[in-house]
Amino acid sequence: MPPLTEHTESGINRSEGTRRWSTGLTHNRIRPAGYPVLSSEETLSQPFQIVHLWAKYDRHAETCHPLIYHLLDVAAVATRLWDLALSPAQKIRLQNLMDLDDKPARQQLALLAGLHDIGKATPAFQNLVDTRHGVPSAAIVNSWLTGKGVDPIHARRLASAIGGHHGRWIAAHETMVVRTGKGHWKKLQVATCDALQQALNVRAIALPSQVEDLNAFAAFLSGLVSVCDWIGSNINYFPYEEREIALQAYYTRDLVQAQQALAGLGWLGRSPDRCQPAFESLFPFPPNALQRAGINVLQKLPDTPRLILIEYPTGGGKTELALYTADWLVNRFGLSGSYIAMPTQATSNQMYGRVSEFLEGRYPEADIQARLIHSQAEQVLDHQPYCPSNQHEGNKSEWDAADWFATGKRALIAPYAVGTIDQALLSVVGAKHHFVRLFGLSHKVIIFDEIHSYDIYMSVIIERLIQWLVALESPMILLSATLSRSARAKLLRAAGASCEDSPYTLRLTRTYGLEIIKAEAACALHST
Incomplete structure (x- = not known):
C-alpha cells in the first residue's frame, strides 16, 4: 500500500459562486461590514461569540x-x-x-x-x-x-x-x-x-x-x-x-x-438497478466460448475480485465480456460505477460510443450516461449524439449537472466514464487535487484496455495505481492480446499477488481456463 504522501499547500480554491480574498498581505482590503474589529495581535484579549467569525x-x-x-x-x-x-x-x-x-x-x-x-x-x-x-x-x-x-x-x-x-x-x-x-x-x-x-x-x-x-x-x-x-x-x-x-x-x-x-448538480438518480440480465439481452448476439466461461465464473464469485485478467486475441469478444462483467460487479456488490481507461484519445472516442450504446440499452429508464474524459473531449462531444448537452437543451438543472462534472478533476466522480489512462494516473502522481480523482475511482470497476501497450515508465505508474485501487477496494479488469509473462507478473504483484495463483484474482486465457484462489482456501473452477 503506498504511503500517505505529504505536499506543501499551494494556492487556494475558488469555489463557484463565491468571492474570496486573494492570498498575501491584504491590509488595504475592506473589512466585512458588521463584523467586529479583532485584535491584530496573536492574543485575543476578550472573548466573543463564534458566530462573529466570518x-x-x-x-x-x-x-x-x-x-x-x-x-x-x-x-x-x-x-x-x-x-x-x-x-x-x-x-x-x-x-x-x-x-x-x-x-x-x-x-x-x-x-x-x-x-x-x-x-x-x-x-x-x-x-x-x-x-x-x-x-x-x-x-x-x-x-x-x-x-x-x-x-x-x-x-x-x-x-x-x-x-x-x-x-x-x-x-x-x-x-x-x-x-x-x-x-x-x-x-x-x-x-x-x-x-x-x-x-x-x-x-x-x-x-x-x-x-x-x-x-x-x-x-x-x-x-x-x-x-x-x-x-x-x-x-x-x-x-x-x-x-x-x-x-x-x-x-x-x-x-x-x-x-x-x-x-x-446531477448527483441523484444515478444508481444502478441491482438486477443482472442475461448477456444476450444486452448484446445482439449470444455469448461465445470465452464469454460463457467468464459468465460462469461470475455467477460463482463469493466476493468482489481484486483483479480480473482477460488475455485473448483481438476480435475475440474481450470488450463485451468486460462491459458485462463490470455491470455485473456493480450491481452484485453495490459498487459506484465504472471507468474504462484507454491508451489514446482516438480509442477513447471509439469506446465512448460503444459504452454509451451499452448503457442506453442497459438502463433505458434511468438517467445514467457515460462521460468522455480527455483533453479534447469537449470538441468530440460537440459532434456526438450522446453528449449530455445535446440531450438536455433548455433544461437548466441538467445543464448545471453536465457542467459540474465537466472539469478534469471532477469528471472521474461521474458514475460511468471513458477516457485516457492518464486521467486515472493523475490520481497517484501528486497532481493538484489528486485525491479527488482517487475519491472518484473509489469502489468503481476500472477497466484497463490494451494493458500491454504501455512503456516501462507508464507501467510503473500503472502498478502504483493498482496498489491504490486495491486499497480503495476498486476491482480491476485488465484486457490484453499480447501480455508478456514478466509484465503479467508485475501487474499481479501490484495487486498483492506473488504469483498467478493469487487471492481474489481471476485469469481468463485463450483456452478458457479460469482460476479463482480464495483467501482462505484454493479452489479451481474450470469451464469448457
Missing part, C-alpha cells in the same frame, strides 16, 4: 457568511452524500474502517468534512492579513483531535488530509511553525470545533487502527471534503446568512438545501 464575504452585495454556518453547510453536504449518493460498498467500507454503525459513521464523516475551514478562525484570516488557511486548518484540527484522545500520528495524518482540501496535503513541518493565535483565539477555535461536534451529535472520534487503513481512509476523506466544500460553497444553494440562528435549526435547514444541491 468565512465568506461578497463585497458587491456587502454580505457575509459566518464561519460556523459554512462548516455546517459542508457537513450537511457530506451527510446527504452519505444518504443519497455514496454507493453501498463505499458506506460499508467506511463503516468498517471507522468500526462504526451506519448512523455514527455518517455523523463522524460529516464532522470531519465540516472541520475543513477551521483555519479561518485565526487572527491572520479574520484581519485580512493572509487568507490562506489550509495549513492553519490542519494545525487546529490536529490539536483538537489530539485533545479528543486521538493518537497523535493518526491525528496528524487526518489533519493533513482535511487541511489539504485546496489541492495539496499539508506537510507535518508546516503545522509546527504556523501561527494560529493564542489566548482566547485558542479557546475560540476549540469552541467552534466543539459546537460543530455538538450540532452533529458526534459523541467520540473513531478512526482506523491500522496504518494502511488510515491511508486509504485519509485519501477518501480528502476527496470527499473537497467535493463537499465545492458544493457547500455554491451560493445558489447555500446563500449567505447573517442572522443568528440556533445551530441545530440551521443544520436542519441545511440538510434540505444540501439535498436540493445534489439534485440540481
Whole structure:
C-alpha cells in the first residue's frame, strides 16, 4: 500500500459562486461590514461569540457568511452524500474502517468534512492579513483531535488530509511553525470545533487502527471534503446568512438545501438497478466460448475480485465480456460505477460510443450516461449524439449537472466514464487535487484496455495505481492480446499477488481456463 504522501499547500480554491480574498498581505482590503474589529495581535484579549467569525464575504452585495454556518453547510453536504449518493460498498467500507454503525459513521464523516475551514478562525484570516488557511486548518484540527484522545500520528495524518482540501496535503513541518493565535483565539477555535461536534451529535472520534487503513481512509476523506466544500460553497444553494440562528435549526435547514444541491448538480438518480440480465439481452448476439466461461465464473464469485485478467486475441469478444462483467460487479456488490481507461484519445472516442450504446440499452429508464474524459473531449462531444448537452437543451438543472462534472478533476466522480489512462494516473502522481480523482475511482470497476501497450515508465505508474485501487477496494479488469509473462507478473504483484495463483484474482486465457484462489482456501473452477 503506498504511503500517505505529504505536499506543501499551494494556492487556494475558488469555489463557484463565491468571492474570496486573494492570498498575501491584504491590509488595504475592506473589512466585512458588521463584523467586529479583532485584535491584530496573536492574543485575543476578550472573548466573543463564534458566530462573529466570518468565512465568506461578497463585497458587491456587502454580505457575509459566518464561519460556523459554512462548516455546517459542508457537513450537511457530506451527510446527504452519505444518504443519497455514496454507493453501498463505499458506506460499508467506511463503516468498517471507522468500526462504526451506519448512523455514527455518517455523523463522524460529516464532522470531519465540516472541520475543513477551521483555519479561518485565526487572527491572520479574520484581519485580512493572509487568507490562506489550509495549513492553519490542519494545525487546529490536529490539536483538537489530539485533545479528543486521538493518537497523535493518526491525528496528524487526518489533519493533513482535511487541511489539504485546496489541492495539496499539508506537510507535518508546516503545522509546527504556523501561527494560529493564542489566548482566547485558542479557546475560540476549540469552541467552534466543539459546537460543530455538538450540532452533529458526534459523541467520540473513531478512526482506523491500522496504518494502511488510515491511508486509504485519509485519501477518501480528502476527496470527499473537497467535493463537499465545492458544493457547500455554491451560493445558489447555500446563500449567505447573517442572522443568528440556533445551530441545530440551521443544520436542519441545511440538510434540505444540501439535498436540493445534489439534485440540481446531477448527483441523484444515478444508481444502478441491482438486477443482472442475461448477456444476450444486452448484446445482439449470444455469448461465445470465452464469454460463457467468464459468465460462469461470475455467477460463482463469493466476493468482489481484486483483479480480473482477460488475455485473448483481438476480435475475440474481450470488450463485451468486460462491459458485462463490470455491470455485473456493480450491481452484485453495490459498487459506484465504472471507468474504462484507454491508451489514446482516438480509442477513447471509439469506446465512448460503444459504452454509451451499452448503457442506453442497459438502463433505458434511468438517467445514467457515460462521460468522455480527455483533453479534447469537449470538441468530440460537440459532434456526438450522446453528449449530455445535446440531450438536455433548455433544461437548466441538467445543464448545471453536465457542467459540474465537466472539469478534469471532477469528471472521474461521474458514475460511468471513458477516457485516457492518464486521467486515472493523475490520481497517484501528486497532481493538484489528486485525491479527488482517487475519491472518484473509489469502489468503481476500472477497466484497463490494451494493458500491454504501455512503456516501462507508464507501467510503473500503472502498478502504483493498482496498489491504490486495491486499497480503495476498486476491482480491476485488465484486457490484453499480447501480455508478456514478466509484465503479467508485475501487474499481479501490484495487486498483492506473488504469483498467478493469487487471492481474489481471476485469469481468463485463450483456452478458457479460469482460476479463482480464495483467501482462505484454493479452489479451481474450470469451464469448457
